[in-house]
Amino acid sequence: xxxxxxxxxxxxxxxxxxxxxxxxxxxxxxxxxxxxxxxxxxxxxxxxxxxxxxxxxxxxxxxxxxxxxxxxxxxxxxxxxxxxxxxxxxxxxxxxxxxxxxxxxxxxxxxxxxxxxxxxxxxxxxxxxxxxxxxxxxxxxxxxxxxxxxxxxxxxxxxxxxxxxxxxxxxxxxxxxxxxxxxxxxxxxxxxxxxxxxxxxxxxxxxxxxxxxxxxxxxxxxxxxxxxxxxxxxxxxxxxxxxxxxxxxxxxxxxx
Amino acid sequence: xxxxxxxxxxxxxxxxxxxxxxxxxxxxxxxxxxxxxxxxxxxxxxxxxxxxxxxxxxxxxxxxxxxxxxxxxxxxxxxxxxxxxxxxxxxxxxxxxxxxxxxxxxxxxxxxxxxxxxxxxxxxxxxxxxxxxxxxxxxxxxxxxxxxxxxxxxxxxxxxxxxxxxxxxxxxxxxxxxxxxxxxxxxxxxxxxxxxxxxxxxxxxxxxxxxxxxxxxxxxxxxxxxxxxxxxxxxxxxxxxxxxxxxxxxxxxxxxxxxxxxxxxxxx
Numbered sequence: 001x002x003x004x005x006x007x008x009x010x011x012x013x014x015x016x017x018x019x020x021x022x023x024x025x026x027x028x029x030x031x032x033x034x035x036x037x038x039x040x041x042x043x044x045x046x047x048x049x050x051x052x053x054x055x056x057x058x059x060x061x062x063x064x065x066x067x068x069x070x071x072x073x074x075x076x077x078x079x080x081x082x083x084x085x086x087x088x089x090x091x092x093x094x095x096x097x098x099x100x101x102x103x104x105x106x107x108x109x110x111x112x113x114x115x116x117x118x119x120x121x122x123x124x125x126x127x128x129x130x131x132x133x134x135x136x137x138x139x140x141x142x143x144x145x146x147x148x149x150x151x152x153x154x155x156x157x158x159x160x161x162x163x164x165x166x167x168x169x170x171x172x173x174x175x176x177x178x179x180x181x182x183x184x185x186x187x188x189x190x191x192x193x194x195x196x197x198x199x200x201x202x203x204x205x206x207x208x209x210x211x212x213x214x215x216x217x218x219x220x221x222x223x224x225x226x227x228x229x230x231x232x233x234x235x236x237x238x239x240x241x242x243x244x245x246x247x248x249x250x251x252x253x254x255x256x
Numbered sequence: 257x258x259x260x261x262x263x264x265x266x267x268x269x270x271x272x273x274x275x276x277x278x279x280x281x282x283x284x285x286x287x288x289x290x291x292x293x294x295x296x297x298x299x300x301x302x303x304x305x306x307x308x309x310x311x312x313x314x315x316x317x318x319x320x321x322x323x324x325x326x327x328x329x330x331x332x333x334x335x336x337x338x339x340x341x342x343x344x345x346x347x348x349x350x351x352x353x354x355x356x357x358x359x360x361x362x363x364x365x366x367x368x369x370x371x372x373x374x375x376x377x378x379x380x381x382x383x384x385x386x387x388x389x390x391x392x393x394x395x396x397x398x399x400x401x402x403x404x405x406x407x408x409x410x411x412x413x414x415x416x417x418x419x420x421x422x423x424x425x426x427x428x429x430x431x432x433x434x435x436x437x438x439x440x441x442x443x444x445x446x447x448x449x450x451x452x453x454x455x456x457x458x459x460x461x462x463x464x465x466x467x468x469x470x471x472x473x474x475x476x477x478x479x480x481x482x483x484x485x486x487x488x489x490x491x492x493x494x495x496x497x498x499x500x501x502x503x504x505x506x507x508x509x510x511x512x513x514x515x516x517x518x519x520x521x522x523x524x
Contacts, residue, residue: 086422
């Protein structure tokens, strides 16, 4: 694999800090994600991994440091954040489908109101993305009529209709019943295979091992360890990483 | 001989019914029925009220209420958004307005608009404009708080999802938050409409000619002429014709959308 050239870097994070009151959640994160890379972020709850992801599209405003996405420094106060966010698709733990709109409405509202696509064009793209997540027949359902797994796949399709250069996933399977997790992971896997740049906060270690180009272990607001998944997951170098993986991979067993 | 739980319940219920029947009987036996019938159920007087009670009085009540409600809704929405604004001055101004007009009797607001505005600005407002304005102001203070609560009950994730798609705060408010908030506040808004229907009776403060009369004023005028209480009955029924369907509607909406503002059958 050749060394990435500078303009291949899609997300560039420098010395990122975030505090909630006196609680410092992120304590200096540096991270570069190159085009087409799939980075999975793992770590114990409260480690700051979701906050890190939410800082990337400024749903949380960092207390310090810079975030640059696709050449735009979004932490610049003069940055047109709404424009910058269009290049990033976000998928939430709780799906957050718009409950006042049906599935097609969820997929067309932003393209129509933000990108000014006309209705027919927006619906054409929406239907193509619904087919991509395997839910073409659900276009006139309301979110409440879908299972959690279906809702999350619609949420992924919704993010894709904006044709983002990066997809951010915030624990996309954590709110799902176990038997519904697979469908969502399948959609994410095929996205990764198509070459989408992805930043994924997840507890699915197996998924990270299979799909990620790089795994980041975060604890206490810093990146403790990172590298190829087989290295970080199979042969962790840090004590904290080993403990975490032991707890996640073998729940119920005593750890050293 | 101890009574079982079921027997005790039955005995208690029986006692309650007995008391209710006794009170009803007492009222029925002591009331002067022939006088009541003459006063309230004078068919001739009732007939003489038609068609004006419908064509003028009911029509005016509906007109005043509808116009007042539209103004109240628009003003209430603006006030609610100001209350939730990140701009402190807007929050304070809206808060002061709401506390002020919610604390005053509607009667005072009508007098202030009807007599205060001409004094202060040297212009006499059209009567319909004055009534619409007064009802709008009275209603808006309550409606603002209702809408604010509705907007705040829309889950944060909905806003985050919209913003993450690149929608501006304004677009998010218009296309996502307000539509959901309105589903949540439809039942309480219907109740505000009922209250406003009754408040429209205060229009009597701002004009007296026949064509201007709404239900309550029409009833009082007829009362003086007919020397019978029948107009009260007729006019009262007219109010109920408006308000009972509205409360039925409010209950229907409440059942349909539930407290979470979601269509029935929705799961979270």
